[in-house]
Amino acid sequence: MRVEPADIEALFDAIPDVLFFIKDRQGRYTHVNQTMLRRLGLRARKDVIGRTAAEIYPTGLSADYVDQDARVLSGEVIENLMELHLFANREPGWCLTCKRPLVVDGAIEGLIGISRDLGQKDSLGAQYEQLRLALAHLNAHYAENVRMQTLLDITGFSLSKLERSFRKVFQMTPQQVLTRLRIQMAMHLLHGDDSIACIGQACGFSDQSAFTRKFKAETGFSPRAYRARIGGGVGEPALA
Structure with a gap:
C-alpha cells in the first residue's frame, strides 16, 4: 500500500493546533496543511509551495528553521524541539517540533515534519x-x-x-x-x-x-x- 503525501496533508488539515509540512532537498515546501496557511495569513497552498522558510518567515525565526532543515537533510532526526512559531494573530507562541528525513529508495529526498502547539x-x-x-x-x-x-x-x-x-x-x-x-x-x-x-x-x-x-x-x-x-x-x- 502506498500513501500519497496529499492524503496526509488532507488529514492534517483537520487538526487546527498542528502544523504539517513536507520539504524537498532544497528546503522548499512541497506540502503544507491549512493550519500553516492560516498562521502565515495566506489562503492558498500555491502561495507557499516552492518557497523556503527564509522566504516566508521573519529572519529571526527562519534562521533556526533553515539550520534544522540542514541537519535533518543530513540524516538527523529532530524530536520534540521546543521553539517559537507565529500564530494566526502574528504573535509568537511555543510549539514542539518533530522533523524526519524523507527517504525514497534508500536516499534522502526531503524532510517531513509537524509542529504541535503547546x-x-x-x-x-x-x-x-x-x-x-x-x-x-x-x-x-x-x-x-x-x-x-x-x-x-x-x-x-x-x-x-x-x-x-x-x-x-x-x-x-x-x-x-x-x-x-x-x-x-x-x-x-x-x-x-x-x-x-x-x-x-x-x-x-x-x-x-x-x-x-x-x-x-x-x-x-x-x-x-x-x-x-x-x-x-x-x-x-x-x-x-
Whole structure:
C-alpha cells in the first residue's frame, strides 16, 4: 500500500493546533496543511509551495528553521524541539517540533515534519497567564542561576503544581525547559566567533564540561562538532 503525501496533508488539515509540512532537498515546501496557511495569513497552498522558510518567515525565526532543515537533510532526526512559531494573530507562541528525513529508495529526498502547539490559552484557563510569566522569566534569565522559588513566587503555585503544570504543557520539567532554552541560545551563538567556553558561560552553564555534556545530550553533537557542521566560528582547542 502506498500513501500519497496529499492524503496526509488532507488529514492534517483537520487538526487546527498542528502544523504539517513536507520539504524537498532544497528546503522548499512541497506540502503544507491549512493550519500553516492560516498562521502565515495566506489562503492558498500555491502561495507557499516552492518557497523556503527564509522566504516566508521573519529572519529571526527562519534562521533556526533553515539550520534544522540542514541537519535533518543530513540524516538527523529532530524530536520534540521546543521553539517559537507565529500564530494566526502574528504573535509568537511555543510549539514542539518533530522533523524526519524523507527517504525514497534508500536516499534522502526531503524532510517531513509537524509542529504541535503547546498549551494555548483556551485549554489552560486560569493557569495560562501564570505559566506564561514563568516561561517569560526563564527566557529572560536563562543565563543566570534561576531559582525554583522565583518561579513559585511568580506563579503562586506549589512545587508539585508547578512541576505538574509544566509537564502538562511542555512535556518537560521547569529545569528541562531552562536547559532547552540555554541550548537553543548556544546553537545561535555557535554561528559566531566566541569561544565555546565563553558561549557556555553566556548561556548559564557553570563550566565547559557541563555545557558540553548537556549540549551533546540535547543535540547528539558536542559544541565543537556542531560548530564544525554549521561552518561557524574559528579554531577551537580540542577540549570542546
